[in-house]
Amino acid sequence: xxxxxxxxxxxxxxxxxxxAPPTGLASAATSPELASAANLALYSSMAVFTxxxxxxxxxxxxxxxxxxLRRAGEPARELVGxxxxxxxxxxxxxxxxxxxxxxxxxxxxxxxxxxAGAVVxxxAGAxxxxxxxxxxxxxxxxxxxxxMTCLATVLLVASVxxxxxxxxxxxxxxxxxxxxxxxxxxxxxxxxxxxRNRWDWLGLxxxxxxLLTLGTSLLAFYTxxxxxxxxxxxxxxxxxVIVAILAVGLFVIAFSVGILYLIKAHREADANTRPNFxxxxxxxxxxxxxxxxLNMVGFILWTFTLVAGAxxxxxxxGAYWTWDPKEVWTFVVWVVYAAYMHARATxxxxxxxxxxxxxxxxxxxxxxxAVVNVFFVGQHSYSGL
Amino acid sequence: MSGPNxxxxxxxxxxxxxxxxxxxxxxxxxxxxxxxxxPLGWARWSWRTLTSMRTALxxxxxxxxxxxxxxxxxxxxxxxxxxxxxxxxxxxxxxWLDRLGFFDVYTSVWFSAIYLLLVVSLVGCIIPRSRLHWHxxxxxxPRAPAHLERLQAHTSIPYAxxxxxxxxxxxxxxxxKRFRVHSHDEGWVSAESGLLRxxxxxxxxVALCIVIVGVAxxxxxxxxxxxxxxxxxxxxxxxRSYHTFSGGPLVDSLDVPPFGLRIDRxxxxxxxxxxxxxxxAPRGFTAYTTTTDAPGEAGAQQVLSVNEPLTxxxxxxxxxxxxxxxxxxxxxxxxxVLYRQATPFLAQDNFYTSVGAIKVPAASPTMLGFxxxxxxxxxxxxxNGPVSQFPALxxxxxxxxxxxxxxxxxxxxxxxxxxxxxxxxQVPKADGQPxxxxxxxxxxxxxxxxxxxxTFDSVSxxxxxxxxxxxxxxITLVAALLTIAGLVASLLVRRRxxxxxxxxxxANPSTTLVTVGAxxxxxxxxxxxxxxxxxxxxxxxxxxxAPAARSQRT
Ligand code: HEM
Numbered sequence: 028x029x030x031x032x033x034x035x036x037x038x039x040x041x042x043x044x045x046x047a048p049p050t051g052l053a054s055a056a057t058s059p060e061l062a063s064a065a066n067l068a069l070y071s072s073m074a075v076f077t078x079x080x081x082x083x084x085x086x087x088x089x090x091x092x093x094x095x096l097r098r099a100g101e102p103a104r105e106l107v108g109x110x111x112x113x114x115x116x117x118x119x120x121x122x123x124x125x126x127x128x129x130x131x132x133x134x135x136x137x138x139x140x141x142x143a144g145a146v147v148x149x150x151a152g153a154x155x156x157x158x159x160x161x162x163x164x165x166x167x168x169x170x171x172x173x174x175m176t177c178l179a180t181v182l183l184v185a186s187v188x189x190x191x192x193x194x195x196x197x198x199x200x201x202x203x204x205x206x207x208x209x210x211x212x213x214x215x216x217x218x219x220x221x222x223r224n225r226w227d228w229l230g231l232x233x234x235x236x237x238l239l240t241l242g243t244s245l246l247a248f249y250t251x252x253x254x255x256x257x258x259x260x261x262x263x264x265x266x267x268v269i270v271a272i273l274a275v276g277l278f279v280i281a282f283s284v285g286i287l288y289l290i291k292a293h294r295e296a297d298a299n300t301r302p303n304f305x306x307x308x309x310x311x312x313x314x315x316x317x318x319x320x321l322n323m324v325g326f327i328l329w330t331f332t333l334v335a336g337a338x339x340x341x342x343x344x345g346a347y348w349t350w351d352p353k354e355v356w357t358f359v360v361w362v363v364y365a366a367y368m369h370a371r372a373t374x375x376x377x378x379x380x381x382x383x384x385x386x387x388x389x390x391x392x393x394x395x396x397a398v399v400n401v402f403f404v405g406q407h408s409y410s411g412l
Numbered sequence: 413m414s415g416p417n418x419x420x421x422x423x424x425x426x427x428x429x430x431x432x433x434x435x436x437x438x439x440x441x442x443x444x445x446x447x448x449x450x451p452l453g454w455a456r457w458s459w460r461t462l463t464s465m466r467t468a469l470x471x472x473x474x475x476x477x478x479x480x481x482x483x484x485x486x487x488x489x490x491x492x493x494x495x496x497x498x499x500x501x502x503x504x505x506x507x508w509l510d511r512l513g514f515f516d517v518y519t520s521v522w523f524s525a526i527y528l529l530l531v532v533s534l535v536g537c538i539i540p541r542s543r544l545h546w547h548x549x550x551x552x553x554p555r556a557p558a559h560l561e562r563l564q565a566h567t568s569i570p571y572a573x574x575x576x577x578x579x580x581x582x583x584x585x586x587x588x589k590r591f592r593v594h595s596h597d598e599g600w601v602s603a604e605s606g607l608l609r610x611x612x613x614x615x616x617x618v619a620l621c622i623v624i625v626g627v628a629x630x631x632x633x634x635x636x637x638x639x640x641x642x643x644x645x646x647x648x649x650x651x652r653s654y655h656t657f658s659g660g661p662l663v664d665s666l667d668v669p670p671f672g673l674r675i676d677r678x679x680x681x682x683x684x685x686x687x688x689x690x691x692x693a694p695r696g697f698t699a700y701t702t703t704t705d706a707p708g709e710a711g712a713q714q715v716l717s718v719n720e721p722l723t724x725x726x727x728x729x730x731x732x733x734x735x736x737x738x739x740x741x742x743x744x745x746x747x748x749v750l751y752r753q754a755t756p757f758l759a760q761d762n763f764y765t766s767v768g769a770i771k772v773p774a775a776s777p778t779m780l781g782f783x784x785x786x787x788x789x790x791x792x793x794x795x796n797g798p799v800s801q802f803p804a805l806x807x808x809x810x811x812x813x814x815x816x817x818x819x820x821x822x823x824x825x826x827x828x829x830x831x832x833x834x835x836x837x838q839v840p841k842a843d844g845q846p847x848x849x850x851x852x853x854x855x856x857x858x859x860x861x862x863x864x865x866x867t868f869d870s871v872s873x874x875x876x877x878x879x880x881x882x883x884x885x886x887i888t889l890v891a892a893l894l895t896i897a898g899l900v901a902s903l904l905v906r907r908r909x910x911x912x913x914x915x916x917x918x919a920n921p922s923t924t925l926v927t928v929g930a931x932x933x934x935x936x937x938x939x940x941x942x943x944x945x946x947x948x949x950x951x952x953x954x955x956x957x958a959p960a961a962r963s964q965r966t
Contacts, residue, residue, distance in 0.1 A: 261719040316937070323903050330899055334892045343719050345636070345730035345880045347888065348627070349490060350518050352483035359476045366472040368903075373465045384473070391476070399483065 061193030065186045069207065069241065072182035075175055076238050082172035083230035089165035090228075090307040169227040176221075176234060180214040183241075187211050199268045202396070206244035210237045212276035224317075228308050232283035240279075243397075263339035267332060274328035275392060281321035282389040285382050288314035292379055315378050319371060322385050326364045333361050356395035363388040462529065463536030471530045478526050482517035485509060489516065531624060538617050545610050552594040553604035556911035560929030563911075565940045569947045571924040572954040575599060575914035578926050581953040582912040585946065591910065601912040606933075612901025619894035626888030634882040635659030635668070642737040642754040643872040646674040648707070649725070649879065667881070669725025672704040674711070678873045680734065682803045693762070694803070699731055699875050716875075726881065733876020735759045735766055738786050738810055742772045744864040750774045756874045757786040758829050763800040764788050769831045770812070770866075771819050779819045780863065782849075783831045784812035788871075810851045810868045814839040814859065839863070907933040910946065926950055 187208050191198035199208045217233045220226060226233075292311040308314065336357060341347040348354060367388055370381035449457060461467055486494035495515045499506040513520030560566045571578040582601050586593050591603035637654030641647045649672070651657060651665035659665070681696035697718060702711040705725050716722050722729040737754040744750055750772050757768030770782040789802035790809040798811050818835035826832050841847045842860055849857045851868035858865050910930045917925035928950070930943045 263719075327896070327899055327903060330896055334896060337892065338889070339719075341885065342721065345721065345728065345732060345878050346882070347885060350482050350487060351490065355479050355483040359479050362472050362476040362479070366469055366476065369465060369469045369472060373469060376466075376469075 059193070061189050065189035065193060068182050068186035068189060069245070072179045072186060073238065073241050075179035075182060076234055076241070079172055079175040079179055080231060080234045080238060082168055082175060083227075083234060086165055086168040086172055086227060087231060089162060089168055169230075172230055173218075173221060173227070176214070176230065177218050179234075180211070180218050183207070183211045183214055199272060200264065201248070201250045203244050203248040203250045205268065205272065205396070206240050206248060209272045209275045209279075210240045210244075212272045213237055213279050216273075216276050216280065229280070229284065229287075232287065233280055236279050236283065261339060261343065263335060263342065267335040267339050270328050270335060271332040274325045274332055275396075277321050277325035277328065278389055278392050281318045281325060282386065284314055284318040284321065285385055285389075288318055289379060289382060289386075315382065318382065318385065322364065322367065322388075326361075326368060329357075329361055329364060333357055352399050353395070356391065356399045360388060360391045360395055363391050459536060462533050465537075468530070468533050468537065471526060471533060475526050475530060478523050479517070481514050485514045485517070487515060487517065489518070527624075531621065534617055534621060538614060538621070541610075542614055545607075545614060548610070549607055552596075553592055553602040553909065555596045556600050556602050556913065556929070560911055560913060560927050563929035564931045565943045566927065566929040567943060567947050568925055568927045569951045570917060570920075571914065571926045571951055573924060575916070575924045575926075578914040578924050578950060578954065579912060581950050582914070582926070582928075582946075585949050585953070586910065586912075589946075591908075599913060599915055603910045603912070604908070605910075606905050606907030608901050609905040609907045609933075610902075612898045612903075612905060614898070616895055616898030616902050619891045619898055622891035623888050623895065626884040626886075626891055629884030629887060630660075630882040631884070632660045632662045634880070634884065635663045636878060636880045637668070638732075638876065638878050640733070640735075640756045640874050640876050641673065641675050642756060642874040643675050643678050645754070646672055647877070648672045649727075654879070669727050670706055671724035671727070672707065672711075673722075673724065673729065673877070674702045675875050676700045676702055676713075678734070678875055680804070680873060684802075684804075697731065697734055724879075727879050728881070730878045730880065731875055732878045735764065735874055735876070736786055736788060736805075736808075737872050737874045738768075738808075739869040739872060740770055740782075740810070741867040741869055742770070742775070742780065742782075742864060743867070744775065745862045750780075750864070752869075754872045754874070756829075759803075761799070762803065764803040765798065765800040768829050769827075771828070771831070773819055775816075775864070778816045780859075781815040781819050781831045781836060782812040782866065783815065784810070784848075786810050786871075805871055808853060808871055810849075812849045812851075812866075814847050814849065814863075816863070906936055906938075908936065908939065908942070910943070912950070 187198050187204075190204060190207070194200075199205045213233060214237055217226070217229070221229070287305075287308060288311055291305055291308060291314055294305060295311050309317070336354070337347040340349070340351075340354070363384065367381055367384040370376045370384050371378065486498055488495050498515075499510065509515065513522065517523055557563065579595070579599070579601050583593050583595075586601070586603040589605065591605040592607075593601060593603045595601050635658065637649070637651075637657040639647055639654050647653065649668060649670055651668045677700040679696070679698045679700075680694075683691060683693040683695050699716040701714050701716050701722070703714050703722065703724055704711050714722055716729065716731050718731055721731075735756060735758055737756045739754045740751070741749060742751040751770065751774065755768055755770055757766035759766045764787075766786040766788075767784070768786060772780040772782075785798040787798060787800040787809050788804060789800050789806040791799070791801050792807075792809075815831055815833060815836040815838055817837050819831070820826070821832060821835040839847050839860065847860070849866065851857060851866070853868055853870055856865050856867040908930060909932075910928065913927045913929075914924055915927075917923045926947065928943055928947045930939055932939045
C-alpha cells in the first residue's frame with residue numbers, strides 16, 4: 028500500500044462519526060406523546076409571557092413621569108444610598124438604592140456561596156423608597172406581572188423537562204432545544220432575583236428577549252424530538268452546555284440592563300430631557316453596577332464553558348482545540364468580555380465606553396449561536412436543521 | 413470613577429509603571445521629557461506602553477477580531493480539501509487570501525504577532541504586580557486614618573466595658589472573619605481582608621501564560637497519525653504504518669508506541685424513524701477491538717467509541733471516521749485470484765455515497781484499475797445519479813468503470829481512493845460505449861476481451877482511527893482549571909479595610925465609644941451593612957450588653 032495517502036475523508040467524516048456508549052444500549056425510544064406535551068407547554072408559556080409583557084409595559088407606563096422626581100433629586104438619592112443611610116425612612120438598614128445596587132453582591136454571593144449576598148436582602152416592605160415609590164396602580168400591575176412571569180416560567184421549565192423526558196436525555200441537543208433552555212434559564216434567573224433586587228422595572232426587558240428567543244427558535248430552528256448523534260452522547264453535553272446556557276441567560280439580562288444604562292446615562296448627561304418612566308429606573312451608576320455584576324458572573328461561567336468544551340473536544344475529537352468555527356467564536360466571545368472587564372478596570376476609561384464593549388460581546392454571543400451553527404462548516408454539526 | 417483601581421492602596425502611586433492601570437505611559441513622572449528620549453528612553457517607553465492596561469485591552473480587542481477570519485475561510489489545518497476547492501473556484505482572490513495567511517489564520521504572522529505581544533504584555537504586567545503583591549502580603553494592615561468619619565462607611569456604638577476589652581472583641585471577631593489584624597497604636601485596630609482577590613487575579617494571568625506553555629509543548633512534541641482499519645484486520649502502529657502522520661519539530665519517529673489493534677466487529681446504527689434532516693443521522697458507532705500494548709503481548713478486549721478513546725502505549729486512539737469496505741475479488745481469465753481485499757471507499761455525503769478505487773497491478777498483459785462508487789442503499793434507476801439513499805446497508809451496490817494501462821505513472825505514490833488516469837485508458841463495452849459495472853453482493857461480472865472477472869463478495873466496514881499524543885495537554889488542563897479558580901477569586905472576593913477605635917465616650921466618660929470605619933477597593937454595596945453588623949457584634953460581646961444596643965451614627 029502506498030505510504031503517503033491523502034486522507035481526505037477523515038475531516039469530512041468527523042461530523043458523521045459517533046459511537047454509542049459502550050453498553051450499546053443507546054437506542055432510547057423517543058416518545059411522541061411527551062414531545063407534543065412539551066410543545067403544548069411551550070405554546071402556553073409563550074401566551075402567558077405575552078400577557079406578562081403587556082403587564083410590564085403597562086407597569087412602566089403607570090410609573091410615568093413622576094412630578095415629585097425632579098432630575099435634581101437623583102444625586103441626592105445616590106448620596107443617601109452610599110453614605111449615611113436612610114435616616115428618614117423606617118428602621119430599614121438598607122437605603123433604597125443599596126438594594127438595587129446590591130444586585131452585584133447578590134449574584135456574587137449566590138454563585139460563590141460566600142453568603143455575602145445576605146447583607147443586601149431588603150424586605151419587600153422597603154419597596155417604598157425614599158422618593159415615595161410607585162403608585163398603588165403601578166404596584167398592583169407589577170405584582171400581577173411578576174405572578175404571570177412565574178407561571179410562564181413554570182410552563183417553560185415544564186416544556187424543557189418534558190422534552191428531555193420524551194427523548195430520555197438532557198434537553199439541549201440541538202439549536203431549538205438550546206434556545207428554549209436558554210430562555211428558561213433567563214426566566215428562572217429573573218424570577219429568583221427579581222423580588223430581592225426589586226427588578227420590576229427590568230421585567231419588560233427580560234420577558235421581551237425571552238419571547239423573541241422562543242418565537243425565533245420555533246420558527247427558524249424547530250427540530251423534532253429525536254435521539255442525539257453519537258458525538259453528543261456524553262456527560263460533557265450536560266456540563267458544558269448547561270453552563271453555557273446559564274452564561275447566555277445572564278448575558279441576555281445584562282445586555283438589557285446595559286442598554287438601559289446607556290439610555291439613562293445619556294439622559295442624565297443632558298439636563299433638559301423631558302421626564303418619563305426612565306426617571307423611575309435606578310440611577311445610571313447603579314444600572315452600570317448591575318450590568319457589570321451580571322456580565323461578571325456570565326464571564327466566569329463562559330470561561331468554564333470554554334474549558335469544559337475543550338475537555339469534551341479532547342475526548343470526542345482527539346484534540347482539545349482545533350479552531351473549529353464554534354471554538355473560534357466561543358473564544359471571541361470570551362476575549363471580548365475579557366476586554367470589557369479590563370476596560371471597566373482601566374482607570375480613565377469611561378464606564379460608558381466599557382459598556383459598549385459588553386454590548387459588542389453580546390453581539391458575538393448571538394453570532395456564535397445564530398450564525399455559526401447554521402452557516403459555518405465545522406465539527407459542531409448539532410443544529411438539527 | 414466606578415471602575416476599581418487594581419493597584420493596591422499601600423504603595424505610592426507610580427512606584428511600578430507596569431501596574432498603572434491606564435497610566436498613559438509617556439506621561440508618567442520622569443517621562444515628560446519625551447522629545448529628547450534616547451534609545452534607552454524609547455525602549456523604556458515602548459515597554460511601558462506595551463505593558464499598560466490600555467495596550468492589553470487594545471490587543472485583546474484586536475485578537476478577537478483577528479480570530480474571526482479563521483471561522484469564515486476554510487483552514488488548511490482543519491480541511492485542506494476545502495482550501496483547495498476555494499483556490500480552484502476563485503483563483504485570484506484565493507491567491508491573495510492565501511498570501512495574506514487567511515487559510516492558515518492561527519499560524520499566520522499577524523495572528524501570532526498579536527498573541528505574542530499579548531503574552532509579552534501579560535508577563536510585563538504580572539512581574540511588577542507580583543512583586544507589589546508579595547510586599548502587600550507580608551506587610552501589616554496600614555495605620556488608620558485620623559478621622560474615621562471621613563471614610564466611605566463608618567459608625568459609632570457605645571460599649572459597656574473597657575476600651576481594651578472592646579478592641580479585644582473586635583480583634584477576635586475580625587480574625588474569625590479572616591481579616592488580617594494589627595494594632596499600630598493603643599486604642600486602635602486595623603484590619604484588612606481580601607488580598608486573595610489580587611492573588612486570584614495574578615493566578616489567573618499566570619495560568620493563562622501556562623496554558624500557552626502547554627499548547628507549545630503539545631505543538632513541539634505532539635504527533636498524530638490517521639489510519640483506516642477494516643473490520644477483521646489488525647493495525648500495528650509504527651511511524652510508517654499510518655496513512656498520514658504529522659508531528660511537531662521535536663518528535664522522534666521512534667517515540668510512536670508499537671501497539672496493535674484489531675477491529676473484531678464494528679456496529680453502526682442510523683436514524684430510521686424521524687424524518688427531515690434527522691433521517692439517516694448517525695446514532696451509534698461501537699468498535700469491538702482486541703488490543704496489545706506491544707508486539708507479543710497478550711491481547712485485551714476493549715470497546716472503542718466516540719467520546720470513549722482508548723489509551724495504548726501512551727497514545728490515545730480515537731474513533732473519528734467510518735465507512736464501507738467492499739470485499740472484492742478479481743480473477744484472471746483462468747480463474748486464479750489476482751486481488752482479494754476489503755477495499756475502503758470514502759463517504760462523500762451523509763448517506764455514505766462513497767468513492768474508491770481497486771488497483772490490480774498483477775493483471776496481465778496490462779494492469780487493471782476499477783474506480784467508482786459504493787452505494788449502501790441504491791436507487792436502482794440512478795434517477796439522481798449514483799447516490800445513496802440511506803447510510804445503512806439496505807440495498808448495497810458497487811458501480812465501477814474499468815481502466816487498463818499503467819496504474820502508477822512515474823512510480824510516484826498516490827491516493828488509494830482514486831485512479832491516476834494519465835496513463836490509463838477506459839475499457840469500453842463491446843459496442844464501444846464506456847463500460848459501467850453494477851454489482852450487488854455475490855454477483856460476478858465477466859470482463860470483456862478475456863480480461864478475467866470481478867466479484868463483489870461482501871461488504872465490511874472500516875473504522876477511521878486517529879492516534880494522538882499530546883504531552884502538553886496535562887499542563888494545559890491544570891492551567892485552565894487554575895484560570896477558573898483565579899478568576900473566581902479575582903472577581904468575587906472583596907477587598908476591605910476596617911479600622912476600629914475605642915475610647916472614652918466624650919459625652920459620658922465612664923463608658924466606651926467604639927468607632928468603626930471601613931473602605932473598600934471595589935464597588936461594594938454590602939460594605940455599609942457589613943460594617944453595621946460588625947459594630948453590633950462588638951457591642952453584643954460587651955459584658956452585660958443591653959439586649960438591643962441601637963447603632964447611632966455620628
Ligand atoms: C490574555 C490576555 C488577558 C486576559 C484574557 C485578561 C483577563 C483579565 C480579566 C478577566 C480580569 C478581571 C477584570 C476585573 O477584575 O474586573 C483581568 C484583570 C486585570 N488584568 Fe488582565 N487579562 C489579560 C492580559 C492582561 C495584560 C497583558 C495585562 C497587563 C497590562 C493585564 C492586567 C490586568 C490587571 C492590572 C487587572 C486587574 C484589574 C482589577 O483588579 O480590577 N491583563 N484580566
